[in-house]
Amino acid sequence: MRRSFALVRIPQHVAIIMDGNGRWAQRRGLPRAAGHRAGLKSVRMSIERCTAVGVKVLTIFAFSTENWRRPQSEVGLLMSLFLEALDAEIDELASKGVCIRFVGARSHLAPGLVARMSAAEERTRANSGLTLVIAMAYGGRRDIVEAAQRLAVAVRAGTIQPEQIDEVYFSEQLALRGLPDPDLLIRTGGDHRVSNFLLWNLAYTELWFTEQLWPDFSPDDFASAITAFAERQRRYGQTSAQVSDTAC
Numbered sequence: 001m002r003r004s005f006a007l008v009r010i011p012q013h014v015a016i017i018m019d020g021n022g023r024w025a026q027r028r029g030l031p032r033a034a035g036h037r038a039g040l041k042s043v044r045m046s047i048e049r050c051t052a053v054g055v056k057v058l059t060i061f062a063f064s065t066e067n068w069r070r071p072q073s074e075v076g077l078l079m080s081l082f083l084e085a086l087d088a089e090i091d092e093l094a095s096k097g098v099c100i101r102f103v104g105a106r107s108h109l110a111p112g113l114v115a116r117m118s119a120a121e122e123r124t125r126a127n128s129g130l131t132l133v134i135a136m137a138y139g140g141r142r143d144i145v146e147a148a149q150r151l152a153v154a155v156r157a158g159t160i161q162p163e164q165i166d167e168v169y170f171s172e173q174l175a176l177r178g179l180p181d182p183d184l185l186i187r188t189g190g191d192h193r194v195s196n197f198l199l200w201n202l203a204y205t206e207l208w209f210t211e212q213l214w215p216d217f218s219p220d221d222f223a224s225a226i227t228a229f230a231e232r233q234r235r236y237g238q239t240s241a242q243v244s245d246t247a248c
């Protein structure tokens with residue numbers, strides 16, 4: 001069932017924790033890598049659906065700083081898959097006006113992959129369609145620590161004063177600088193946690209969890225998340241009555 005979103009409040013920025021690839025594969029007696037590969041279909045679908053309903057930014061958690069702790073064989077397979085997927089999808093993404101941006105620590109990634117990531121960013125930089133942020137070797141705590149380090153260096157150099165550091169200034173040091181905070185976080189795979197994803201930026205994000213494993217995440221599941229978001233009242237610390245008074 002495809003729902004119409006013409007009159008529904010659409011999140012500007014959707015973030016997704018794509019969990020459950022391994023279990024999806026194990027339940028089928030397949031290697032975990034098969035689950036990651038199957039998860040690509042859900043990535044494509046999410047990009048297509050975000051574009052169709054008017055989401056402006058989609059941020060997906062492809063690989064966390066903690067994922068380096070997985071068996072080396074799985075890490076290697078994931079890295080090969082990222083490279084392969086990037087090569088296979090870049091033409092279509094570019095032609096659809098998608099602007100690609102990677103966040104996370106590139107220093108541990110293979111030089112070949114880093115080169116492709118930079119090339120994809122360069123090629124799509126001027127695109128005005130969906131901004132697709134791919135979090136690769138990303139950790140929310142590291143993001144905050146690096147922002148703090150940059151500010152400390154600037155204070156030591158005398159280019160800024162400590163009093164100038166407010167929430168807006170701090171946000172501009174983070175990986176998602178220049179982008180709105182996520183309005184909606186979707187996590188598949190049944191766990192109810194944020195797993196070190198975008199810790200600062202998720203402060204007022206609406207969270208939506210589903211038992212569906214990532215490769216099974218369907219257009220209807222995406223629609224359910226968007227509908228649930230539209231039904232939430234975002235109060236940002238105010239009372240319900242205050243928010244209703246100002247709603248248009």
Ligand code: FPP
Pocket residue numbers: 018019020021022023024036037039040043060061062063067081082085086134189214
């Ligand atoms: C979590 O499932 C998933 C990942 C660590 C990798 C996500 C990668 C993809 C969906 C592949 C394609 C992505 C891009 C951006 C090209 P899990 O392995 O933790 O699953 P489990 O909890 O069932 O073990």
